[in-house]
Amino acid sequence: MTCVVKVTSVEITNLKNVRKGKFHTNSSFATLEKADVIGFYGQNGSGKTAAVEAFNLLKTLLSANHDAPLPKITSNLLYFNEKSIRLMFQFIIENRLGEFFVDYTVSLSPGRTKYRVVKEEVSYRENKGNTSFISLISKNDNEILIGNKKIQEMSEADRVSVMVANRMAVGNSTSFVFREELKEVFENLFEEHETELMKNISINFNSDLHVIDTIHYGLLIANLIMPFSVHLEKKRGHIPYEMQDTMVLPIDLFETIDQVVRQTNIVLQTIIPGLQIKIRQINKQTLSDGNEGVRFEFLSRKGEIELPLRSESEGTxxxxxxxxxxIAVYNNPNACVVIDELDAGIFEYLLGEILEVLNDNAQGQLLFTSHNLRILEVLPIRNLWFTTLNENDRYHQLRGVERLNNARDVYLRAVQLGGQAEEIYAETNLYDIKTAFRKAGIPHDN
Structure with a gap:
């Protein structure tokens, strides 16, 4: 592997219901090829999904080369009455040229219809002694610095490329610093290791970053689409399988799905004994663009019984x-997978088994939100973050948990009795709940 990139910490400001929050992972240069499984717990509406949304925005910003636009302002990402969202991601990178710390900071504000980047900076330092961070590239509206050069100090060719990149970023609501138009500028103005770091973040890490939010699960439980998350050697992304009798895909996507199914079946039969997925190819047909496609259906197979895959449970x-x-998290140190509500629809004991296997043996990073407390019994306390009631300090780790303590018991005690640095649960009262239910059932005149 030419490089390994790991997220080490994230700072969130004014995103959804998080005015301020910071959390870190357990990755270090000494553990680059070891598992880093991080879970988020907390009351509904307390900031868990904001952590996932931060990675969703990061994925969009890193995908500037594909003109992936930032979300529409109607997505309500900005904290009430604030003017901008600020995110900071810290990475560690090991590549052929050494070991480095890299920071990426970005500020987003509402534009006319979409969010737009108003500030952006990538800085780094080597993992050597007391070296200081060096700014690689920064943008503050139209004030741009690449290395230590302003636009007017660059060659004409570089200046034109920077201006084009800036115009494209503004027009398409994308990141500026990760645009393809800057590739030659970096090669002209950066040292070799600096150019390599930009590539490690924008290409290597981006290709191995998967964010699976509740929209994916919502489409699934509505019996509309099952998004196949794909992580193969040379292919990444999602392929939407429409939950109907048959489906037509271009040949290359069909072959990718076939690879994913063969890969998945190896593990699936150990998780759900006896279950296998089967693809039944029906015929080939010409697509509307003139290319050849394949019509097929998914079947689930248990012994000699074959049924349409859509007949399986939501959890399956x-x-x-x-x-x-x-599978990528287990085998690939560079994989970073972020899943909102991982526990939804999955039997709690099985979920605990899967996470225990990943935490003990995997190589990549898995960050997830959950409500299921079974996980607190199988993951070390250092792997768990709990949301608080303090909007200015949203993420905390439990204190008072010794190595042999059950984190589940400590968490439930903190919910009931407090005792942590910040409150983690807005108190509810059984008597008030019973009274409210009773009053709500009394007929009221209009």
Whole structure:
């Protein structure tokens, strides 16, 4: 592997219901090829999904080369009455040229219809002694610095490329610093290791970053689409399988799905004994663009019984849809998979078994949100972050948990009695709940 990139910490400001929050992972240069499984727990509406949304935005920003636009302002990402969202991601990178710390900071504000980047900076330092961070590239509206050069100090060719990149970034609501138009500028103005670091973040890490949010699961439980998350050697992304009798895909996508199914079946039969996925190819047909496609259907097979895959339970379908990315976390140190509500629809004991296997033996990073407390019994306390009631300090780790303590018991005690640095649960009262239910059932005149 030419490089390994790991996220080490994330700072969130004014995103959804998080005014301020910071959390870190357990990755270090000494553990680059060891598992880093991080879970988020907390009351509904307390900031868990904001952590996932931060990675969703990062994925979009890193995909500037594909003109992936930032979300529409109607997505309500900005904290009430604030003017901008600020995110900072810290990475460690080991590549052929050494070991480095890299920071990426970005500020987003509402534009006319979409969010737009108003500030952006990538800085780094070598993992040597007391070296200081060096700014690689920064943008503050139209004030741009690449290395230590302003636009007017660059050659004409570089200046034109920078201006084109900036115009494209503004027009398409994308990141500026990760645009393809800057590739030659970096080669002209950066040292070799600096150019390599930009590539490691924008290409290597981006290709191995998967964010699976609740929209994916919502489409699945609505019996509309099962998004196959794909992580193969040279192919990444999602392929939407429409939950109907048959489906037509271009030949290259069909071959990718076939690879994913063969990969998934190896693990699936150990998780759900006896279950296998089968693809039944029906025929080839010409697509509307003139290219050749394949019509097929998915079947689930248990022994001699074959049924349409859509007849399986929501939990089984969810496991199938994300299994390729979990396989990547197990085998690929560079894989970073972020899943919102990982526990939804999955039997709690099985979920605990899967996470225990990944935490003990995997090589990549898995970050997830969950409500299921079974996981607190199988993951070390250092792997768990709990949301608080303090909007200015949203993420905390439990204190008072010794090595042999059950984190589940400590968490439930903190919910009931407090005792942590920040409150983690807005108190509810059984008597008030019973009274409210009773009053709500009394007929009221209009």
């Amino acid at each position: 379908l969810k496991i199938i849809s994300i299994l390729s990315t979990l």
